[in-house]
Amino acid sequence: MSITDLPWPPLGDQCASSGRPLRAGEPVVSVLVDVEGETVRRDFSSEAWEGPPEGALGWWRCVAGGPAAPTQQRSPSDVLLDLFDAWSPGAADQTGQPDARYVAAMLLVRRRVFRADDAQEDPAVLTVECPRRSETYQVPVNVPDETRAGEIEALIDAALNPEQTPG
Structure with missing residues (x-):
């Protein structure tokens, strides 16, 4: 802490x-x-x-806060970590979205928030380490189809740019 x-x-x-x-x-x-x-x-x-x-x-x-104060922008990596957690199986507010979680994990690897284990034994599971959290995750490889990839992209974009999302 x-x-x-x-x-x-x-x-x-x-x-x-x-x-x-x-x-x-x-x-x-x-x-x-x-x-x-x-x-x-x-x-x-x-x-x-x-x-x-x-x-x-x-x-x-x-x-000082209030309606005229600028809102604090969260980093994209923190937003992606929150999505990764929300899309996990058994998350409190989600039923689990394994394809979206896989995409979030890959984006976090690309951003160097997660490190992929190069010595993985099971090609059906992506093993990633998050040094920031001192955690290791096993993420089933679940590549979305083209339609679902567009949906996931829209969900991630809405989370990263909430001020641009139509209300």
């Missing part, structure tokens, strides 16, 4: 120094401080920022 995976308190809606409401899209500096053994987040507008307070655990620059 990295420090970015920890559950930090959410961004506040006003400047900790001036009390002024933070506007959507406005640059903000956030600080983590220890208050009586509890980690507390304080957010400062850029103009009110005078440096980290004494004893600060950490600080960083970010952007």
Whole structure:
């Protein structure tokens, strides 16, 4: 687990120094401080920022949320990993899509997120390692036909470009 995976308190809606409401899209500096053994987040507008307070655990620059704030774009590799998981047999929200999972695995190999095992013994199974997750997966080779390949491509494209998907 990295420090970015920890559950930090959410961004506040006003400047900790001036009390002024933070506007959507406005640059903000956030600080983590220890208050009586509890980690507390304080957010400062850029103009009110005078440096980290004494004893600060950490600080960083970010952007205030709200409707005008830009949405954070997830990396295509993370989206593909989520699809790979969702298309696995027995996934909570899917019935399993072995051909789509195989395509996602191949794309993740191409992106160097997965490493294919060159010494595979069974040609019907693709063995891949994901160093990021410290996991090895056995993916049945299931090449989709041309029609299904187009459907899978559309599903992947919609996941990678949600803002372009018609609502």
